[in-house]
Amino acid sequence: MRFVGIDPSTKTGLVILDEQGNVWDKKEIHLKNGIYSSSEELHEYGIDIVQSIPSNSVICIEGFSYGSKGKGVSTQYGVGFSIRFALADVGLKFIEVTPSQVKKFATGKGNTPKDGMVLPIYRNWGFEDNSDNIRDAFVLAEIARHIRGGAVGHKYQQEVVQAILEPSKPKKKSKAV
Template sequence: MRFVGIDPGTKTGFVALDSTGQVVKSKELTGIGTKDPRRMVTLIDEVIKHTDTEDLICVEGFGFSTQQGIMLGGIGWGLRMALFRRRMKYLEAAPGSLKKFASGKGNTGKDELAVHIYKRYGFEHSSDNVRDAYVLAQIARAIHNRHRDAFTHTKAQREVIETVLNPTPKSKKKKVK
């Protein structure tokens, strides 16, 4: 079994870890060309080619303050539909949960997060998308091993595991009259 982290975006981070947590694959995927929908379709196809039906996958959830929301939503939902079509189950971790898992705080900046990832795991990469995917893969691994490794996780990591496994249901918005 592999543990896969995917940070979907126009530059998608992809990391696969083996059962011991060693990196099997780490790369940034961009698809072909610059014009959509071709770029989006080829990007999603590229991600799917790197996955296997036995993988435990953790995908970064949608951010709320992104400037490219529509584009990222298209890629994010396209990826989720492709995984669904292949009957591949995936977990979803919010951007703040990813940061909290690696650093203990949900609002850590990218540069500081890179330091935490290196200190905790010894992993370095020039792409923040790949670094995020690495943490997502570690979340998948931690969830799989949560009963065996419960005492090795920090309080923040245990909280993230619980949140990913049991997300809070979204409350219904009241209709405005």
């Protein structure tokens, strides 16, 4: 059993942990032409990333950042969907984790800036890497490991796992009479 974290981007972070939480593989995979990539490049990018993932894996992928702005946003969506489609094409299921859940699982706060995650990740797991994409992917892999039954140390981590496993249902609108 392997636990995989994917932080989709033009520099996608990918971390694979074993059952004890040891890093089995970690890498940052670069989209050759970045935000100027063609749909064919995006398609191949997703396939390349998924080929690194063992079939017996629990996979967490970071969800889309819906508040993002700028000319690269469409490419970010393309990358995200390319990876998701490639996972589905080979029969791998995945769990969506929101960006705020990643941050909360690592730090206790869902609005922590990227640079504010470095020390909590090191304190919680002894993991460090210069790439924030790999750090996020590591946290996603830890979430996957804990969803599958690993002991969760902090209450805020338990809250994140519970929220992922039992998402709140939308409230029904009452009909006007």
